[in-house]
Amino acid sequence: MQSFYQDITSSPAKKKERILKSFQKTSYYLKKFTAKLQMSTFEDLTEKKKQYFYKKQSIN
Structure with missing residues (x-):
C-alpha cells in the first residue's frame, strides 16, 4: 500500500x-538462473552419455 501511495505522489x-x-x-x-539451468542440463546430458557408452561397452 505504501509503494502505491509513493507511485501516486512521486514524479x-x-x-x-x-x-x-x-x-x-x-x-x-x-539470466543467472538460466545460465545455471543450462549448465545443469549440459552436465546431466554428458553424464547420461557417459553412462550410455559405458553400458554399450560392457555389453560388447
Missing part, C-alpha cells in the same frame, strides 16, 4: 527510474 521520472531498476534486477537474476 514520473522517479517512477520510471524505479521501474527500470527493478526490471534490471529481475533480468539479471533471470
Whole structure:
C-alpha cells in the first residue's frame, strides 16, 4: 500500500527510474538462473552419455 501511495505522489521520472531498476534486477537474476539451468542440463546430458557408452561397452 505504501509503494502505491509513493507511485501516486512521486514524479514520473522517479517512477520510471524505479521501474527500470527493478526490471534490471529481475533480468539479471533471470539470466543467472538460466545460465545455471543450462549448465545443469549440459552436465546431466554428458553424464547420461557417459553412462550410455559405458553400458554399450560392457555389453560388447
